[in-house]
Amino acid sequence: MCRNCGCDTTTAATLPPDTENREQPREIRRIDVARAILESNETIADANRRHFDDRGMKVVNLLSSPGSGKTELLVHTLSALRGKRRAGVVVGDLATDRDARRLAVSGMPTVQINTGSVCHLDASMIRRAIDVPEFDDLELLFVENVGNLVCPAAFDLGEALRVVLLSVTEGEDKPLKYPSAFSWASVIVITKVDLAEAAGFDRAAAMANLRAVNPSAPVVEVSARTRAGLDDWISLVLRGVGTDGRI
Amino acid sequence: MHEASLIHSLLSMAIDHARADGAARIATIGIRVGELSGVVADALKFAFDAATIEGSAKGSVLEIEYVPARVRCASCRTAYHPAEIPWTCPECSAIGGDLVGGRELELSFLEVM
Numbered sequence: 001m002c003r004n005c006g007c008d009t010t011t012a013a014t015l016p017p018d019t020e021n022r023e024q025p026r027e028i029r030r031i032d033v034a035r036a037i038l039e040s041n042e043t044i045a046d047a048n049r050r051h052f053d054d055r056g057m058k059v060v061n062l063l064s065s066p067g068s069g070k071t072e073l074l075v076h077t078l079s080a081l082r083g084k085r086r087a088g089v090v091v092g093d094l095a096t097d098r099d100a101r102r103l104a105v106s107g108m109p110t111v112q113i114n115t116g117s118v119c120h121l122d123a124s125m126i127r128r129a130i131d132v133p134e135f136d137d138l139e140l141l142f143v144e145n146v147g148n149l150v151c152p153a154a155f156d157l158g159e160a161l162r163v164v165l166l167s168v169t170e171g172e173d174k175p176l177k178y179p180s181a182f183s184w185a186s187v188i189v190i191t192k193v194d195l196a197e198a199a200g201f202d203r204a205a206a207m208a209n210l211r212a213v214n215p216s217a218p219v220v221e222v223s224a225r226t227r228a229g230l231d232d233w234i235s236l237v238l239r240g241v242g243t244d245g246r247i
Numbered sequence: 248m249h250e251a252s253l254i255h256s257l258l259s260m261a262i263d264h265a266r267a268d269g270a271a272r273i274a275t276i277g278i279r280v281g282e283l284s285g286v287v288a289d290a291l292k293f294a295f296d297a298a299t300i301e302g303s304a305k306g307s308v309l310e311i312e313y314v315p316a317r318v319r320c321a322s323c324r325t326a327y328h329p330a331e332i333p334w335t336c337p338e339c340s341a342i343g344g345d346l347v348g349g350r351e352l353e354l355s356f357l358e359v360m
Binding site (some may be wrong): 014016026027028029030031032033034035036037038040041118119120150151153154172176179180183188208209211212213214215216247 | 249252256257258259260262263264265266268270271272273274278279283284285286287294303321332334342343344345346350352353354355356357358359360
């Protein structure tokens, strides 16, 4: 894997050596391309999506700032699904396997991706991570992205559901400050709602700000610690998985 | 923050297209960058300059076309530039809508010789 960006490329693409006579001025010509720079990521993401669809696996990509409670939400989600659903997790961090160790307590298959200095997961990292037998027969795969509200939103992984978390301690104006991440979400989870009062969280302002950048995504309010809202969250995740979204 | 990896992808694409065209050198790489693409033009230029000190794109110039964001009003479907947040429709004053432009991040054209 490339050390700079995590891509599959091992050698840089090159042009053939220039053998023409440099005394002759050359004509400049234009080539129209109009292709997405992340086209190679999108191609791999589409292949991932087909892989997941073929296996009936629903993939949920979770995105938030560092410390919004992605891992804690997943720990409690996996605990609720234990023995009832076949779920697994891919978790991305720059370093350490601490999150994977927390999540592995659930007994569900868990793979940690260490991205080094890379600020996001991309489709090729997911393709490599899922290439293990434990992930062949899952109904649900959660992908905990690198904690970052900017870059991960640009990289399709082949997921079915894009979830953005906003914790009450971050402040209600976060959707306005990071509109690209929040407008990209298909589900929004407000986390740590047990701390809302202590944090002085203005719920109405937060909802107005979320709606300003994303008018349609369902919003669920959860406290992983008190389990408030956890069932609502799980039923959203399970929509389309097995029988009618119920655990 | 992922500008360096974007430039890496961009240069691979540019060199592939130039090679397919039988070019010996790339003079200009033209890209389109949406207002809400999540990348910063200055950081792209910085990463581009660093990545083209050597290699097949050495000496080429990065030309950035900036694409403003466009929102389609959730209520009256008017398309407008969201100049302020919350996105407010200039026609009907409704808040919010679907983003229909401004996420672009593409290799637009090359000038080669």
